[in-house]
Amino acid sequence: MDSGEREVDCMQYMITWNERSQGSPIEYENAQKRILEVFSPWKAPANFKIHSFVLRVGDWGGYMLMECDDPLEVHKFCSMLPxxxxxxxxxxxxxxxxxxxxxxxxxRDGLKK
Known part of the structure; x- marks a missing residue:
């Protein structure tokens, strides 16, 4: 590696999500439609390495174990679905x-007592 380059370290993240309280049943239905509308065209950025991306059965939430070299990309993903x-x-x-x-x-054990 020359002096102009620096090695980029990837960090692993466990991302979890839960649906926020929406109110009435119709508000939940509308939120679900909007979630799918926003998420369906989404493509993971090139610097996301997704190891596991799962939903909890019978629940509105899930888990993603992934690696990324840019915490702002992780933040952007977490900001996409309010x-x-x-x-x-x-x-x-x-x-x-x-x-x-x-x-x-x-x-600690090596410290004088």
Whole structure:
């Protein structure tokens, strides 16, 4: 890599969503129509690597495990459908989390008492 380039790190995110309270049954029906109207033509950006994209059975919400190098693209996705309350949580593989937890424990254990 030359001095003008920098390596871009992708972050994994677990995105969850739940439908916001809409009010009357007709408002729910209208929200569902609008959600499908907005979402149907959507294409994932080139920098989204989607590992899993699922809906909860019998519920109005779901989960997406994905990687992206730009948190603003993740934010844009979460802003696209205001009928849903989104959460985008950065996540790391368990083996990596355990490794750094063991490093932190070793650091603490190495301190003078």
């Amino acid at each position: 009928a849903f309350a989104f959460e985008a949580r950065p996540v790391v593989p368990v083996v990596d989390a355990i490794r750094v937890e063991l490093e932190a424990m070793a650091y």
